[in-house]
Amino acid sequence: MQKSPFWSLIFWAGVWEFVGQMQWMTLLPPLSGIWFAFAELFQQSAFWDAFIMTARTFGIGLSLSIVVGIPIGILMGISSRADKILSVWVNLFLSAPITAVIPALMPILGIADATVIATVILFSIWVVIIDTQAGVTHVKDSLVEMGKIFGCSRSKIIFWIVIPSAMPEIITGIRLSVVRAVKGVIVGQIVIALIGFGGLFSTYLSYFLMERFWALIIVVFIMSFTIIGLVEMLERRIAFYAKSR
Amino acid sequence: MKKRSRSTEVILSTDSINVVYQESLIALQNVSLDIPAAKLTAILGPSGCGKTTLLKVIAGLIKPTSGSVKVRGKEIEGPGPDRALVFQDFALLPWATVLQNVGFGLRARGVPKKERDETSLHYIKEVGLLGFEDKYPHQLSGGMRQRTGLARALTINSDILLMDEPFSAVDEQMRRKLQEDLLNLLKVENKTVIFVTHSIEEAVYLADQVIILSGRPGSVAEIVYPKIDRTGEIDLIRRQPGYIDLVDEIWSSLKKYVE
Numbered sequence: 001m002q003k004s005p006f007w008s009l010i011f012w013a014g015v016w017e018f019v020g021q022m023q024w025m026t027l028l029p030p031l032s033g034i035w036f037a038f039a040e041l042f043q044q045s046a047f048w049d050a051f052i053m054t055a056r057t058f059g060i061g062l063s064l065s066i067v068v069g070i071p072i073g074i075l076m077g078i079s080s081r082a083d084k085i086l087s088v089w090v091n092l093f094l095s096a097p098i099t100a101v102i103p104a105l106m107p108i109l110g111i112a113d114a115t116v117i118a119t120v121i122l123f124s125i126w127v128v129i130i131d132t133q134a135g136v137t138h139v140k141d142s143l144v145e146m147g148k149i150f151g152c153s154r155s156k157i158i159f160w161i162v163i164p165s166a167m168p169e170i171i172t173g174i175r176l177s178v179v180r181a182v183k184g185v186i187v188g189q190i191v192i193a194l195i196g197f198g199g200l201f202s203t204y205l206s207y208f209l210m211e212r213f214w215a216l217i218i219v220v221f222i223m224s225f226t227i228i229g230l231v232e233m234l235e236r237r238i239a240f241y242a243k244s245r
Numbered sequence: 246m247k248k249r250s251r252s253t254e255v256i257l258s259t260d261s262i263n264v265v266y267q268e269s270l271i272a273l274q275n276v277s278l279d280i281p282a283a284k285l286t287a288i289l290g291p292s293g294c295g296k297t298t299l300l301k302v303i304a305g306l307i308k309p310t311s312g313s314v315k316v317r318g319k320e321i322e323g324p325g326p327d328r329a330l331v332f333q334d335f336a337l338l339p340w341a342t343v344l345q346n347v348g349f350g351l352r353a354r355g356v357p358k359k360e361r362d363e364t365s366l367h368y369i370k371e372v373g374l375l376g377f378e379d380k381y382p383h384q385l386s387g388g389m390r391q392r393t394g395l396a397r398a399l400t401i402n403s404d405i406l407l408m409d410e411p412f413s414a415v416d417e418q419m420r421r422k423l424q425e426d427l428l429n430l431l432k433v434e435n436k437t438v439i440f441v442t443h444s445i446e447e448a449v450y451l452a453d454q455v456i457i458l459s460g461r462p463g464s465v466a467e468i469v470y471p472k473i474d475r476t477g478e479i480d481l482i483r484r485q486p487g488y489i490d491l492v493d494e495i496w497s498s499l500k501k502y503v504e
Contacts, residue, residue: 140334140336142332142333142334142336143336143338145301145306145330145332145336146330146332146336146349147353148305148306148323148324149304149306149324149328149329149330149350150324150329150349150350150353150354150401151324151325151326151350151353151354152353156353160353161338164338164340165338167340
């Protein structure tokens with residue numbers, strides 16, 4: 001329990017409760033009030049609809065990012081021509097404020113799943129590509145030479161040597177992309193503000209249902225941390241790769 | 246009296262090899278060599294003289310700018326099953342066990358798993374790694390890793406074994422042990438060995454023919470044939486008359502290339 005954030009959480013929950021009870025801010029209800037809002041929230045079909053929609057768009061967007069991002073990263077790692085053509089765009093989007101692009105997506109893709117999925121992809125694909133490419137370009141030369149010595153074809157070298165060697169970086173890329181996809185799915189819905197959790201947030205805010213609003217924020221935070229925690233756990237199981245190189 | 250005499254068949258030869266990098270940096274200049282079959286040939290020279298480049302040209306990994314490499318009179322066009330290479334940094338797959346690493350060359354050739362494992366185990370035993378076949382490279386010492394690399398090279402049963410500073414990444418005691426084991430192994434396996442080294446002692450201790458390369462650009466400065474009897478006890482090799490003299494002799498001819 002030495003380094004546990006438990007006591008810190010208790011302390012700040014106390015501060016929240018105190019500030020809420022004082023009623024200094026109408027936007028901040030006491031924490032105890034939010035507890036009851038959780039029960040209300042989970043009984044609402046609107047919440048579950050939003051939850052399913054979020055899970056679906058998150059799942060589809062992240063899967064596409066990984067499935068498309070890894071081959072692009074590999075291609076950029078083994079072909080300098082592909083690298084020259086694509087790296088400008090990848091690096092541009094990696095650090096660009098993607099949120100600004102979402103309003104432009106809406107008229108093209110409509111106010112529905114497609115726009116949210118596109119947002120998730122725009123948030124999460126670039127880091128997969130960059131990390132995969134880094135992994136592929138840092139494969140030890142001697143391992144590739146070893147493959148050639150034993151008569152491996154180019155595709156065998158890629159699948160038997162290059163991709164497994166790049167695995168630690170690919171896994172890191174996937175972990176980072178999950179974090180970004182979580183942000184993307186929430187930001188996408190909030191900017192669109194009519195569907196999913198974004199729709200719920202704006203409804204609660206406009207009707208001053210602050211307990212539900214905060215309960216929803218806490219639910220979203222817990223979901224994000226759970227997903228990120230799961231991925232980190234998964235990464236640690238594969239970490240023996242990295243340390244053995 | 247000597248089993249390893251000088252007059253034997255030439256298994257591999259290089260014909261005026263030149264390797265030029267970026268149009269101006271000459272790595273190798275006019276290297277012509279004959280490598281006798283079933284002998285140990287050492288390539289010795291100061292660091293940066295192109296020893297490893299020469300070995301990689303022979304292995305088929307580097308295409309010479311001009312000149313050719315012939316195995317039994319036939320020009321090579323790249324790596325081939327007649328030549329196996331043992332790497333300086335072992336080049337083991339970190340995610341694969343000793344058994345899988347040793348069987349890599351056979352797997353690349355499409356040998357079925359059962360046969361592959363049998364052959365691999367045979368050579369794992371021969372290099373003294375029995376009991377470690379399920380370990381991963383990071384669980385092994387440097388010496389054991391190089392034994393794994395050696396076993397992998399042996400599985401494909403090529404006549405020529407190329408070794409790129411094979412014992413330079415392990416400590417002195419392990420190096421001696423590996424050198425002794427290599428000599429013992431070669432009594433069983435009939436191989437032509439070409440190895441690169443920067444150690445004069447190692448070259449004299451192991452080799453029947455020592456090719457001395459000059460400094461940049463690398464070209465053949467001298468070829469020495471150590472008359473060391475290796476048929477008897479391995480421990481006695483370093484005590485033979487002429488061993489130390491030869492080490493000194495090579496050092497004095499090599500000295501001028503070392504900056």
